[in-house]
Amino acid sequence: ERVIRLLTDKRAGRPMSGPDIEGLVKDFTAGSVPDYQMASWLATVACAGLSAEELTALTAAYVDSGERLSLSSSRRPVADKHSTGGVGDKTTLVVAPVVAACGIGVGKVTGRGLGFMGGTVDKLESIPGLDLELSGSALSAQVADLGLAVTGQSPSLVPGDRMTYALRDVTGTVDSIPLIAASIMSKNTKGIAVRCNSIVLDVKYGDGAVLPDRAVATELARTMLELGRSFDLPTTAVISSMEQPLGYAVGNGLEVREAIIALSGTYVEDLTELAITISALMISTADSAVDHDRARDRVREVLSDGSALRMFRAFVARQGGDVGFVDDPSRLETAPHRLVVTATEAGHVARIAARRIGEAALRVGAGRLVYGAPIDHGAGIVLSRRIGDSVAEGEPLATLHGSDYDQLESLADVVRGCFDISERPPGRPDVIVDVLR
């Protein structure tokens, strides 16, 4: 009855009190508010928004729903990053080992896919054996000792967010500024899931992001910077473009493979550049003795001298994963079928419909259409061309990977249609368009 009143109150525009929001999240995580009522509340919030007070209360309620974990026993400064998500966004897989190789601790709590975008946990699960359900104490011990740990949200870590996130994924309530802001910041605010010295947010806009519009993404960034201030956490936001997928690979194992290539020092267009900037910001904001330019030099060094890749390998080994997949990343391409989509005309790639690429990847098996569905880790799409590249008639635009050849065939035209080919070469778009503090 109380929940129904909260739902009708919110719809009628009456403000919710802190204790009301806290009670709702608590009862939902305890199982006494069913999914359908919570989903209905999330939908109402997605339409009606939250005031600054309600948003702080929701973030605090997520924080209070689980274990609080401090990495302050670590001998080193600790930094975090979080992305709002985008098609082909494997930046964390590169940034986390790079930053750790530079001596800054990273203890990352990360999520599964959301809507048409993949999630770091699903991606990393392509490495057999990797344990992504670390307890809070295992996470902090590993950060203190190795410098890098990555985990999914185990039942005790921010369950309020973990449970609403899974509902949002399948109820069309992903693209809400307050829901994204509370979700991201609850996993990172000081003194909660992972206590860190600073956080860098990668706020994405464009067709392949949750929020296509740059101005709306900037508003989300400002909302999170404000939340960071109210929780006393130094926060920086990078505004980055998702007008095309990030890098070439879209799909879990395929993206891990691409991240390993970038970690080996090979320049992967846009991915490497974004990873260098985010890593350098994490280092320079967590350790005031290192300025941004020096941090960038250090990041380039660990990418070229092999130490970033060695850190990734050590993390995989430490969390029980098969390092054979790191040493030979082609083993991550496991789908039994491939289909190459070719251009029907010559020209230059002017536009790539990133969201439709993400949706097609999801349909070949890389994501979920219903709650808790399994993922095909080998499935996905690898682009052969990005915006600004030239292509001759009959040359490849992309390769679809999956386990059902008929389905790949049925999506070939959809994927071909995601590429706009123009006669004149367009400019290559910048991946980073702003940095806000």
Ligand code: URA
């Ligand atoms: N990442 C999150 O953790 N939550 C969101 O809502 C979006 C991206």
